[in-house]
Amino acid sequence: MSAGRCTMGPWNMVQWGDGSDADDYTVTSDESEVVIAHGLSRPDAALIASAPxxxxxxxxxxxxxxxxxxxxMGSINAAIAKAEDARPYRGGA
Structure with missing residues (x-):
């Protein structure tokens, strides 16, 4: 991901509210506190926060x-391409 195309990591998982709602988690950027995603379950928030x-x-x-x-290796390159919103690696194509 190039600067300007995404909010650079690290990202943090934050619980909002009193914890009574299972979907009380928000993911924010570390430096600018930009909200990446909100209304998440704890497992989803943890996965998203670990993306960078x-x-x-x-x-x-x-x-x-x-x-x-x-x-x-094709799977690794496809995952990188998906994260970068780019064309997936096709094994030399």
Whole structure:
């Protein structure tokens, strides 16, 4: 993701209200406190809040693994492309 196309991480999960509603979670950016998503369950908020860290880890895996063509590498590149709203990797296509 390039700057300007997304709200850069890290993102935080915050519980609002008194905790009586299962969908009381909001995800915000760390620095600007921009609301990324709200009205979430705890598991959904945790997954969304971890997205910037997961994308960073996947990019590092691509660098570490290199140009290896495999189903797993295709899945990693497809996940990165989905996160970046780009055309998915098609195994050299």
């Amino acid at each position: 860290d997961m994308l960073k880890a996947l990019r590092a895996a691509v660098v570490l693994i290199g140009d290896h063509r495999s189903t797993e």
